Amino acid sequence: xxxxxxxxxxxxxxxxxxxxxxxxxxxxxxxxxxxxxxxxxxxxxxxxxxxxxxxxxxxxxxxxxxxxxxxxxxxxxxxxxxxxxxxxxxxxxxxxxxxxxxxxxxxxxxxxxxxxxxxxxxxxxxxxxxxxxxxxxxxxxxxxxxxxxxxxxxxxxxxxxxxxxxxxxxxxxxxxxxxxxxxxxxxxxxxxxxxxxxxxxxxxxxxxxxxxxxxxxxxxxxxxxxxxxxxxxxxxxxxxxxxxxxxxxxxxxxxxxxxxxxxxxxxxxxxxxxxxxxxxxxxxxxxxxxxxx
Amino acid sequence: xxxxxxxxxxxxxxxxxxxxxxxxxxxxxxxxxxxxxxxxxxxxxxxxxxxxxxxxxxxxxxxxxxxxxxxxxxxxxxxxxxxxxxxxxxxxxxxxxxxxxxxxxxxxxxxxxxxxxxxxxxxxxxxxxxxxxxxxxxxxxxxxxxxxxxxxxxxxxxxxxxxxxxxxxxxxxxxxxxxxxxxxxxxxxxxxxxxxxxxxxxxxxxxxxxxxxxxxxxxxxxxxxxxxxxxxxxxxxxxxxxxxxxxxxxxxxxxxxxxxxxxxxxxxx
Numbered sequence: 001x002x003x004x005x006x007x008x009x010x011x012x013x014x015x016x017x018x019x020x021x022x023x024x025x026x027x028x029x030x031x032x033x034x035x036x037x038x039x040x041x042x043x044x045x046x047x048x049x050x051x052x053x054x055x056x057x058x059x060x061x062x063x064x065x066x067x068x069x070x071x072x073x074x075x076x077x078x079x080x081x082x083x084x085x086x087x088x089x090x091x092x093x094x095x096x097x098x099x100x101x102x103x104x105x106x107x108x109x110x111x112x113x114x115x116x117x118x119x120x121x122x123x124x125x126x127x128x129x130x131x132x133x134x135x136x137x138x139x140x141x142x143x144x145x146x147x148x149x150x151x152x153x154x155x156x157x158x159x160x161x162x163x164x165x166x167x168x169x170x171x172x173x174x175x176x177x178x179x180x181x182x183x184x185x186x187x188x189x190x191x192x193x194x195x196x197x198x199x200x201x202x203x204x205x206x207x208x209x210x211x212x213x214x215x216x217x218x219x220x221x222x223x224x225x226x227x228x229x230x231x232x233x234x235x236x237x238x239x240x241x242x243x244x245x246x247x248x249x250x251x252x253x254x255x256x257x258x259x260x261x262x263x264x265x266x267x268x269x270x271x272x273x274x275x276x277x278x279x280x281x282x283x284x285x286x287x288x289x290x291x292x293x
Numbered sequence: 294x295x296x297x298x299x300x301x302x303x304x305x306x307x308x309x310x311x312x313x314x315x316x317x318x319x320x321x322x323x324x325x326x327x328x329x330x331x332x333x334x335x336x337x338x339x340x341x342x343x344x345x346x347x348x349x350x351x352x353x354x355x356x357x358x359x360x361x362x363x364x365x366x367x368x369x370x371x372x373x374x375x376x377x378x379x380x381x382x383x384x385x386x387x388x389x390x391x392x393x394x395x396x397x398x399x400x401x402x403x404x405x406x407x408x409x410x411x412x413x414x415x416x417x418x419x420x421x422x423x424x425x426x427x428x429x430x431x432x433x434x435x436x437x438x439x440x441x442x443x444x445x446x447x448x449x450x451x452x453x454x455x456x457x458x459x460x461x462x463x464x465x466x467x468x469x470x471x472x473x474x475x476x477x478x479x480x481x482x483x484x485x486x487x488x489x490x491x492x493x494x495x496x497x498x499x500x501x502x503x504x505x506x507x508x509x510x511x512x513x514x515x516x517x518x519x520x521x522x523x524x525x526x527x528x529x530x531x532x533x534x535x536x537x538x539x540x541x542x543x544x545x546x547x548x549x550x551x552x553x554x555x556x557x558x559x560x561x562x
Contacts, residue, residue, distance in 0.1 A: 007469070118500075133330070135317060
């Protein structure tokens with residue numbers, strides 16, 4: 001073995017523990033979940049005294065459950081609109097805070113604030129803001145308007161609140177990505193546009209926005225993969241029943257019914273959707289690179 | 294002129310939306326419970342009190358939650374640093390490895406927490422790590438969250454340190470590992486510190502694994518969830534305040550060291 005090969009083996013051994021760790025505690029359990037999803041546990045009431053494997057019975061139970069399809073519907077609506085809200089607000093913030101305004105540093109810090117707040121902390125505040133006897137309704141009623149049942153279970157309004165609250169927490173990420181893209185646009189482009197008499201909306205729409213598109217795509221890819229995992233926001237604001245999403249559906253079946261098989265069916269569906277989405281992104285990305293290069 | 298008004302309105306809106314919720318949290322934590330439920334709710338505190346903080350200090354259950362949060366954060370930080378700093382260095386010095394490791398890291402990051410968390414909980418039940426009084430299971434789970442970031446940060450830190458420094462140490466008779474410990478690690482201290490702080494915060498803020506794995510020996514996030522669900526707004530707010538302070542302080546201390554890249558990856562699990 002040459003010295004070089006020896007060195008490479010040495011480095012491989014050093015990185016091996018990290019690899020094994022991630023494989024054992026992330027990839028391994030994900031496959032174990034598939035096994036659990038395909039296993040019908042032995043039960044007193046079940047016709048079979050022993051566990052059966054492999055079986056698709058759990059999946060047929062899952063797909064026959066209207067609750068699951070409601071969770072799927074919510075799990076599509078919430079991420080899509082949340083990412084749209086994040087992009088619009090994040091872009092507005094980035095445009096606003098790239099202006100020369102007094103105290104810009106302070107305002108930038110304030111814009112990043114939601115990201116610093118732990119998830120559970122901002123969720124319980126949002127619960128006391130939007131609940132029936134919460135701060136928002138208190139403001140409405142003291143100004144002689146009638147209060148609104150914001151978190152009415154299964155209502156579209158509650159879905160909207162979940163979307164806004166979810167977007168609030170992660171908009172700073174989109175803001176950061178778009179701000180750094182805005183600041184990397186060379187100033188001579190603005191000067192050239194000014195000399196040609198381009199200002200305001202035209203300047204933004206025909207010059208700045210096209211230059212931001214790559215950063216916007218990065219933000220969409222990063223955020224949408226995360227947005228599909230939505231779990232805590234609907235759970236804390238409305239409980240399992242109020243606005244089921246796939247994650248909270250699975251959690252509910254596991255913690256309240258001790259039905260790990262059905263829970264694992266649901267999480268496996270979610271994992272497959274997210275992996276497929278990421279695969280699609282990678283494909284599109286490579287295609288885009290080919291076209292550009 | 295019209296433009297300035299528009300900017301001012303937008304800034305006021307930004308401050309209101311981002312600061313008001315935190316203000317309300319602090320208000321609820323330091324006013325008696327009745328002020329958080331009395332209709333109509335007041336935005337101005339009438340009486341200030343430390344009763345909720347006193348309750349936390351005098352309750353074994355709540356204090357234990359605080360301790361468990363710290364134990365989980367320190368334990369998972371230490372574990373992911375031990376694995377990740379050495380791993381990141383190896384990736385930086387053997388580039389052929391880095392692409393393999395990076396793809397595993399990206400793969401690991403893609404799986405939703407709930408998809409991993411439920412089978413992990415099922416496995417931990419049979420290993421006796423579920424609901425562990427010293428949160429050993431939670432430490433192991435949180436280390437899977439922070440390890441990818443520690444690997445990436447260490448990798449980019451060690452790549453920036455010239456390999457020639459290690460090579461000259463080798464010429465002087467140092468072993469490869471000795472060169473790493475005596476030359477590269479001291480030079481990489483700022484990067485390692487940033488990785489450690491990020492790992493700590495990731496564990497401190499993490500909710501899903503904590504909810505899944507600590508069913509009665511709860512650390513702060515599930516405790517806050519339960520206290521809020523059962524309507525103890527004052528206690529939940531005071532606990533949240535205790536959780537918020539280190540998170541805010543640490544993040545702003547290291548703000549300039551965190552590049553957008555780290556932050557974008559550090560999205561909730």
